[in-house]
Structures are given as C-alpha cells and as structure tokens.
Amino acid sequence: MTERPLSGIRILDLTRFMAGPLGIQILENLGAEIIKIERSGQLAEFSRSTEPTFGTTSAYFMAINSGKKDISLDLNKEEHREIFLKLAEKCDIVADNFRPGVTEKLHIAYEDVKARNPNIIYSTVSGFGYEGPYRSQGCVDTVAQAMSGFMSLTGREDGEPVRGGSSIADVCASLYEAAAILAAVIYRDRTGEGGFVDIPMLSSMLSVSEEMAAEYLNCGTEFKRCGNRDRQKALFQTYPALDGSVMIDASEEKYFAAFVRLLNIPELLEDERYGTAEKRLLHAEELEKILSAVTRTMTMTELADACRAAGIPAGEVNTLERISRSGYIEDQKMICRVHDAKEGNFKVLGLPLKFDQFEIPNEKFVPQPGEHTAEVLKDILGMSEEEIQKFF
Amino acid sequence: MLRPLDDVRIVDLTQGISGPFCTQILRDLGAEVIKVEPPSGDISRGTGTQHEKTGISYVSFNRGKKSIVLEVEKPEHRELFLKLAEKSDVIVEGLGPGKSDELGIGYEDIKKRKQDILYLSITGYGHQGLFKDYSNSDAVIQALSGFMSITGEAGGEYMKAGVPLADVFSGIYGAIGVLAGIIHRRKTKESLYIDLAKLNVMLSAMPDSVSKYFNTGITTRPKGCRHQLVGFFGPAEAKDGSVICMAAQEHQFKALTEILGLEGLEKDERFNSMDKRCINAAELEPIIFSRTREMTMEELTEKLLARKIPAGPINTLDRILESEYVKYHHLIMEVNDSNEKAYRVIGSPMKFEKFEMLESDFVSRLGEYTKEILAEITGTDKPGSEEDAK
Numbered sequence A: 001m002t003e004r005p006l007s008g009i010r011i012l013d014l015t016r017f018m019a020g021p022l023g024i025q026i027l028e029n030l031g032a033e034i035i036k037i038e039r040s041g042q043l044a045e046f047s048r049s050t051e052p053t054f055g056t057t058s059a060y061f062m063a064i065n066s067g068k069k070d071i072s073l074d075l076n077k078e079e080h081r082e083i084f085l086k087l088a089e090k091c092d093i094v095a096d097n098f099r100p101g102v103t104e105k106l107h108i109a110y111e112d113v114k115a116r117n118p119n120i121i122y123s124t125v126s127g128f129g130y131e132g133p134y135r136s137q138g139c140v141d142t143v144a145q146a147m148s149g150f151m152s153l154t155g156r157e158d159g160e161p162v163r164g165g166s167s168i169a170d171v172c173a174s175l176y177e178a179a180a181i182l183a184a185v186i187y188r189d190r191t192g193e194g195g196f197v198d199i200p201m202l203s204s205m206l207s208v209s210e211e212m213a214a215e216y217l218n219c220g221t222e223f224k225r226c227g228n229r230d231r232q233k234a235l236f237q238t239y240p241a242l243d244g245s246v247m248i249d250a251s252e253e254k255y256f257a258a259f260v261r262l263l264n265i266p267e268l269l270e271d272e273r274y275g276t277a278e279k280r281l282l283h284a285e286e287l288e289k290i291l292s293a294v295t296r297t298m299t300m301t302e303l304a305d306a307c308r309a310a311g312i313p314a315g316e317v318n319t320l321e322r323i324s325r326s327g328y329i330e331d332q333k334m335i336c337r338v339h340d341a342k343e344g345n346f347k348v349l350g351l352p353l354k355f356d357q358f359e360i361p362n363e364k365f366v367p368q369p370g371e372h373t374a375e376v377l378k379d380i381l382g383m384s385e386e387e388i389q390k391f392f
Numbered sequence B: 001m002l003r004p005l006d007d008v009r010i011v012d013l014t015q016g017i018s019g020p021f022c023t024q025i026l027r028d029l030g031a032e033v034i035k036v037e038p039p040s041g042d043i044s045r046g047t048g049t050q051h052e053k054t055g056i057s058y059v060s061f062n063r064g065k066k067s068i069v070l071e072v073e074k075p076e077h078r079e080l081f082l083k084l085a086e087k088s089d090v091i092v093e094g095l096g097p098g099k100s101d102e103l104g105i106g107y108e109d110i111k112k113r114k115q116d117i118l119y120l121s122i123t124g125y126g127h128q129g130l131f132k133d134y135s136n137s138d139a140v141i142q143a144l145s146g147f148m149s150i151t152g153e154a155g156g157e158y159m160k161a162g163v164p165l166a167d168v169f170s171g172i173y174g175a176i177g178v179l180a181g182i183i184h185r186r187k188t189k190e191s192l193y194i195d196l197a198k199l200n201v202m203l204s205a206m207p208d209s210v211s212k213y214f215n216t217g218i219t220t221r222p223k224g225c226r227h228q229l230v231g232f233f234g235p236a237e238a239k240d241g242s243v244i245c246m247a248a249q250e251h252q253f254k255a256l257t258e259i260l261g262l263e264g265l266e267k268d269e270r271f272n273s274m275d276k277r278c279i280n281a282a283e284l285e286p287i288i289f290s291r292t293r294e295m296t297m298e299e300l301t302e303k304l305l306a307r308k309i310p311a312g313p314i315n316t317l318d319r320i321l322e323s324e325y326v327k328y329h330h331l332i333m334e335v336n337d338s339n340e341k342a343y344r345v346i347g348s349p350m351k352f353e354k355f356e357m358l359e360s361d362f363v364s365r366l367g368e369y370t371k372e373i374l375a376e377i378t379g380t381d382k383p384g385s386e387e388d389a390k
Helices: A021-029 A059-064 A078-089 A102-106 A110-116 A141-147 A168-191 A201-219 A253-262 A277-282 A284-295 A300-309 A320-325 A373-381 A385-391 B018-028 B056-061 B075-086 B107-113 B138-145 B165-188 B198-204 B207-216 B250-259 B274-279 B281-292 B297-306 B317-321 B324-328 B370-378 B384-388
Strands: A010-013 A033-038 A069-072 A093-096 A121-126 A195-200 A236-241 A244-249 A314-316 A335-340 A344-349 A353-355 A363-366 B009-012 B032-037 B065-069 B090-093 B118-123 B192-197 B232-238 B241-247 B311-313 B332-336 B342-346 B360-362
Touching: A010 A021, A010 A078, A021 A033, A021 A059, A021 A168, A059 A344, A059 B207, A069 A373, A078 A110, A078 A373, A078 A385, A093 A168, A110 A121, A121 A168, A141 A168, A141 A201, A141 B241, A141 B311, A168 A195, A168 A201, A168 B165, A195 A201, A201 B056, A201 B165, A201 B317, A201 B342, A236 A284, A236 A300, A244 A300, A244 B138, A253 A277, A253 A300, A277 A284, A300 A314, A314 B138, A320 B207, A344 B207, A353 B165, A373 A385, B009 B018, B009 B075, B018 B032, B018 B056, B018 B065, B018 B090, B018 B118, B018 B165, B032 B075, B056 B342, B065 B370, B075 B107, B075 B370, B090 B165, B107 B118, B118 B165, B138 B165, B138 B198, B165 B192, B165 B198, B192 B198, B232 B281, B232 B297, B241 B250, B241 B297, B250 B297, B274 B281, B297 B311, B317 B324
Parallel strands: A010 A033, A010 A093, A033 A069, A093 A121, A121 A195, A335 A363, B009 B032, B009 B090, B032 B065, B090 B118, B118 B192, B332 B360
Antiparallel strands: A236 A244, A244 A314, A335 A344, A353 B192, B232 B241, B241 B311, B332 B342
16 A cells, blocks of 8 residues: 555645535545644634534534644734745645635735745635636525526426535535646646636536536527436436335336336336337326336335346435445445544545545544644744744 | 646546546546547437537537547457557546456556556446446436435425436546546556445535434435525525525625615514524515515626625526626637537636636547557558458
8 A cells, every 4th residue: 555645745724614625625535634724712614513513513514624634823813824824835735715805805815825835736716716707706505506507407397496405516616626736736746836726616516517508508408497307318207105216217118118017017018109218208297107106005125126126227215314224335435433532433424536556544533623733833833832822 | 838637648438427527627637538439439429419420418528539439348459448558547437347357458457558557437336335236327326325315395305406416526526536546656656446436426425414414313304495594595586587595694684674675674573583584484585575576686686795695596507608707717618520510518617827728629520530549559550450440
C-alpha cells in the first residue's frame, strides 16, 4: 500500500454548510490535510446545530467534516486575518463558499492570498459564479434546484414541482469542486502555477439535465414531469406492492413477456393491443391497471425477487431504513466510524470510490470547534504557547 | 494553451450515461478520449431525437471523443485493444461485474502490457456482493438507494428525480477517481485500479439523511418544497409560475409582508412566530398568494432578492436555457459532426483562471476514427488495418 494521492497537500478550508465541505471531505478522504476555519463558541458553523445534534456536533456536520483539523479564527479581526494569511502561505489550496464580494471585504480574497503565496489554488463555490448575473445574491440548495429546471422535471405529472429530497444542488456543486481542485493540482504540477477556480451551483445543476437540455436546444422539445414513469419507455415505472412499491422495467419485449408470465396473466401476450412496445405505449394506462392489480398482492421483496429471477430489471423503492438493514452498506465497506472527543462514536458514509494501491481510512475524528487551534498554530506557524494565548 | 489533461489518453469502453459523462468531464479538461464502440454503436446513439443515426443523447455525453469500432469479444480485436491500451493512460469500462476479466481485458491483463495503467471500473453495485447481478439502470438505483423515499410532496408518494441523477453523479465521481489516479501515478509511477459502484454514489448523495438514520434511527420522509419546521418557506404562486421564497426568519417574514403590502400580518396572532406560521400555513398561504399572484415570477424574485430573502423562480428548462445567466457563462457549446451538422449542448460548469474550457468540439460518427487509430497502434497506414477491425 502506498500513500494516498493527496498526502502532502494542505487545504485551508473556509467553507460552511454542504456545498463546499462535502467536496473538501472527498479531498480529505483522498489524503489531503484539511484546516477548517470556524468562528468560536456560539458563532461556530451553523450546521453543527442542525437537528439531530449531539453536543457541539450534528448528524449533518459529522457526515461531511470528519478528519478535518478545526481552528477558531475571527476574520473580522485584523490579527486573526494575519494568521489566516500566514497559514495560506503554508497551504496549497484555499477553499471558500462565501457570496462573491465577501472575501474582498475581509481582505482574504484570491488577490490577497496570491500576494502572499503566488502559486496558491483558490477555489470558490457560489450560487451563480464569481461574475455575471445574480453574482452577489446568496443562494441555497432549493433555489439552485428550482432555477436549474430540475424541480420542473421532478414530481407527479399533475402535481407540483418537487425538490430532490437531499441537497442535490449542494452535492452536485461539491463534486465539481473536488474534480476542479484535482484538475488544478495536476495543472500546478505541470506548470508550477496555481490559479482561481470558480464553481457556480446553478451551472453545476444544469449538467444533471444535460440530455434534456440538448433535446430542447436542438429540437425545441419541452419536458413535463412524468412522476415515476420513464420518459420514453412505457411500463418502466414503479408498481404498487403490499408494503410499498418496486421500480420495474417491463418495457422491452422480453421483459414485458417475462413480467406478465410471472404475474400469471400470459393472456396479455395474445392480446393484439399490446403486441409491440409502441402499442403498449398507447395503452399504457389500462395495462398499468391490469399489472398493478396483481403486483399489489405481493410484498416488495417477493415482487422484486421474482422479477430479478426472471431477468427483469427491478429494485425495491427502499426507505433509508430498508437499505441500511439490507446488509449492502456493510458488505461494501461503505461505513466510516467517526469519533467526537466529547460525544463518543458515530457512523457516517465513507467515500464511494475504492482503490487497490491505497486505502481510504474508515476511522476518523469529528472535530470540536477550535479543537486544533493551538496544535495548528504551533506546528505550522511555529508560534509559541505565549503568542497563541495572546491571540485567543 | 495548456490544459491539465492534454497529455492524457483515455480509452473509453462505456455506454449510456455514467461512463460517457465521466470521460466527457475529462475531455473538457483536455484529455484525448478514444471511444471504443461495438459495431451496433453505443446504445445512446439510438436514444432521443435522431439525426443520421446519431441520437441527441449520444451527442450530449460524447462530445470530443474519437469513435472506433472494435468487437473486444473477438481474439484478434482483443489484441488490437490491448495494443491500444499500451499506448494509453486510462481505461474506463462499465461492462458489468467480472466481464472485463472474462474477456481478457481486465485490470491484470492490461497491467501486463502497460504497467502504470489507470483502470476505472463502473458498476451498479461492485464486482462482488449482495446486489451484484441487479440491473444498474438509473431508476432502479434511485429506488434501491432510498433517495426516492425522501423525495416527493409532503406526505405523498415517493418520487424519483426526473433526471438520471445516479448516472450523472457517478460520472462526476468517476472523473474524481481518475484525476486522483493521475496524481497518484505522477508521484509513484504505479498503476491504479479504481472501483466505483453507482448505488454507493447515490447513498453518498444523501450524506446528512444517511448519517441521521445511522445515528438516531430516524428515517427522513418526503416534505416537498415546504419545510415543516420553518415559517414561510416554500413556493409562492406568481402570475406565470412559482417562485421559491424562503422568508423563514422573523425579519425576512416582515420584509415579505412589506413587499406584498401586507404590513401588520407579522403581528397577527396566527402568524407572529415561526412555529405559528408552520402550524397555520394553510391559512397563511392564500393570503400571501393573493398578492404574489399579481406579480410575474421575475418581478416577485427581484423584490424578494432586493430584501435579501433567498428566492428563485421554479424554472422550466427552456426558461433557464434562454436566460441571461446561461448566455453570460457561455454554458451552451457548439458541437459539429464531420458533415458540418451543428448541435448545441450544455458545456462544463467548471471555470479556471489559467485555462479556458473548450467553447466548441466535435462529435464523431460510429467508427470515424477506426482507421486512423489502428494505423497508429499497429504502426502501419495500410488501408487493410480498418478491414482487420470488421
């Protein structure tokens, strides 16, 4: 086993909430040393107090901030700002997710950091990008989901636009943040130059509807919500079961034939109206009724297992409880144990990437606010105990 | 202009969305991508509106890739594939659990020929284990992951995202894996196997909800766009659509009443705290909507933003694609095929100071580069080399 790819890379992390911290968490998993900056006491990161909480941490916070060294700085104070800039001199990357303009006011913007560390990589995640329309507006996940068109495509055909149940715009921007920082590290390895990296949440979220956007741009096609049905293939949808529902693809000829056989209604295969995929599309509603009447008498597991045994693509519409109890997550070694110095042990998800040459740690700490202030200032800036006391 | 990956050659054996989206991100960063297709072509060539055997879906996930046709099942083609791998840096495959090993083009096979290969394998559920033979289609992954069970109208049916979220997120994670691999290889000169399962990605897209379940046993339920715990926090109806309006806190709600000419409403006994506004939402909404319906989405959004209330219109795709925002950021790029047919697709959301992302690119016909690439790897130009591939 060798070192992880980002060992030796140090990131000064100013990001809060999810669009930012999650991307930095990915880089932490890949071996980077993270120094996360928070305000102290009551002003520590807000997501520490998102319910459910455990002391100064929360289920939310620990999921995306494990293994990050945590220091308390108040960047409104000039002497703390100077510490920030000194730390930036010793870092490879600075990451923030403030509204454009905020770091300029605090004198910790890219230009300020570059003056002290010319090859710094400075990454920023914002709602609408560092330049252009809406730049100075704050943005939250739901707004990015709404403005990107994603919500207009999600939900029942006759219902209201629906928000993705997790903060997917935050997640999406964070994934691009991690990818872009990695690309910038490669660029710096080759040229010696760092540079500014700009990840707008709204642009990121547009890429999840890439295919439909292309249909609109080239053919003028407009899309509606289609509930739990596939946009193109008839009978690829959820079917009701006794205790929930199952996603089943009965669209292709062989799947449809196998499906009606397992539901014990083979006479549908003789019916002219349902003879081809096109015809089934025309009669989808009545077919759905006939099929659902039978699926409704089976449990989710029975129905999904029967489909899979017959080679039909299918999956239970699981709750988080059901998927957690399936054994899959442990089997995939996707669990990371995290330790809070005061509250004890918790479980969160690990990185969904696995590698043969190095291991991603599955035991880590979750930092208390400011837990590493003294350590970081001593180790990285060589400050003495007395000097540190003077500042805090 | 130098781009981070312009010294990297990728051989892409994937079809559909997740793998192609991964290599497209790497292409945007400068990589050369050779797309190996079966004689019938990537399934996405047949998806969506067609133009001369090229579906829009193919164009949107495969810009800038050189298409070659190989039947890797055939021994002589396998040898050509291995030769190509020798002259490449990265292999990305999504053939299914165990398949690439069976075909003799697995990680170990390639490593024998190219000792520092980076090999990304994308599956639904890993190469081994509980669900390994399940269908890996996006909708099935959305269902199994639990994502659908936290998405939907409050108290309503569990809903899938109307876009291929598991595929797209897996594509970006795949790119992250390859980028990390490139850094690893620069440092160690070693090969790297990168294993990515789409269900694991979809779980990771709900980090907070999964952590909440792991640590409290509480399962998240769909809550629509309204928030059960915070005041007025939902879509407001405008003349031509709805606007997300997050006037949850006291000062924000007060500002909202002023915008709408409803001054004093914040003192009404039914609505004078965040809790009460939640409990009495059914009474509050019609009062607010009676005013918001007199404004267009744009007017309402501007007024809310001017008072620092987080807000944004619930856009349809056409609205956002025609917006000033998309124009300003050059998010639409032109892609041309060799018959000079031009397509418009969404470009990369990432922006870098030191280099520009591509503003246009090409899309190749099935097998358009077979001859050129095979001539290069076999060290001949003779036309026969294309025949070898048939």
